[in-house]
Amino acid sequence: MSDVLLEGVVGSHAYGLNTPASDFDYLGVYVEPTRTFLGLHPPTRDRGTRHGRDGADATYHEVGKAMGLILACNPTVTEILWLENYTVISDFGAELVALRSNFLSAHRVRHSYFGYAMAQFRRMLHRRETQGLDDPRLAKHARHTMRLLSQGYELYTTGVLQVRLPDPEPYFEFGRQLTTGSGEAAAKALIAEYEQKFDSAKSVLPQQANEAPLEDFLQRVRRAHLDDQ
Structure with a gap:
């Protein structure tokens, strides 16, 4: 899966709440070729997610969708940026992890x-x-x-x-x-x-997310994958 930017184990094994009956769950972020957004049928929110990894329970969100969900602080997606270890981490994936605090409000x-x-x-x-x-x-x-x-x-x-x-x-x-x-x-x-x-409680978080570096990141990802086949 060369288009995967980031992948890691989530769920009970990541939380330390696993039991002998617990399966391994994977979550990841992938990137669509930018040209697919220019046609008649660009990826929608529903089509921006795919499932499956060698028979394991796995969910992958397209980077644009993933970033939107993390901006909303969706708990099940936000944690991908805070894992201790990753099974796949590209250069863009590492940069996305480094930007994680900018998503928070x-x-x-x-x-x-x-x-x-x-x-x-x-x-x-x-x-x-x-x-x-x-x-x-x-x-x-x-x-x-x-x-x-x-x-x-x-x-x-x-x-x-x-x-x-x-x-x-x-x-x-x-x-x-x-x-x-x-x-x-x-x-x-x-x-x-x-x-x-x-x-x-008094929150240490800002009232608004810092979207400027996130926008810059996504634009660079799109440009880098403009000619992907």
């Missing part, structure tokens, strides 16, 4: 991370109600809801996204608690705790 980080955690929280409670406490996916769902809250708050207050959690045990304990009768109360308490923490 206080409002978008809070809105995206807390908002996504709330959506996961509602799905988690719905799963408890419809599938019961024995659903094996419930604990995993709970772990990742807690992770979104803690990582989002860290990014909001420090400007750094630590993908690998320093101590995974509290997340596993929260997952186990969600499979008990007191789980719903624990989940609601966690959401309330982080809402209060976000409300009282």
